[in-house]
Amino acid sequence: MSVININHFNITAPSELLLKVRDFYVEVLGLKVGERPGFRRNGFWLYAGDEPLVHLTVDEREESQAGVESKHGFLDHVAFTCRGLPELLERLKRLDIPYRMSEVSSLGQVQVFVSDPASVRVELNFVDETPA
Numbered sequence: 001m002s003v004i005n006i007n008h009f010n011i012t013a014p015s016e017l018l019l020k021v022r023d024f025y026v027e028v029l030g031l032k033v034g035e036r037p038g039f040r041r042n043g044f045w046l047y048a049g050d051e052p053l054v055h056l057t058v059d060e061r062e063e064s065q066a067g068v069e070s071k072h073g074f075l076d077h078v079a080f081t082c083r084g085l086p087e088l089l090e091r092l093k094r095l096d097i098p099y100r101m102s103e104v105s106s107l108g109q110v111q112v113f114v115s116d117p118a119s120v121r122v123e124l125n126f127v128d129e130t131p132a
Helices: 015-027 085-094
Strands: 002-013 032-034 043-048 051-058 075-083 100-104 109-115 121-127
Touching (some): 002 015, 002 121, 015 032, 015 051, 075 085, 085 121
Parallel strands (some): 075 121
Antiparallel strands (some): 002 075, 032 043, 109 121
């Protein structure tokens, strides 16, 4: 398995704060709000050119708990574009590292989620690859 590049980072926050975060990245950095797949939770994808670099997701927990229980605050995860899904799955099993896999059919993508030793979630994206 090889990492190709950083794909995006995701911020999960209460809706009121998330709107301020969106406005910051749009007004200060010049990113543009763009197309986002129909995920269960609401949010925004912010684009630099054709690339959705910043993902914003609404935290649906009670406002008083949003971002408090998490060990990583509002930074939800960092994502990488990768190649070699079968090799990654073999490596994770060999190293006894728990993971969760998800398919986003509208993007032709398989996502593998793991956590690093500092409890930061890492999303590994594989386009046009299958697990076996």
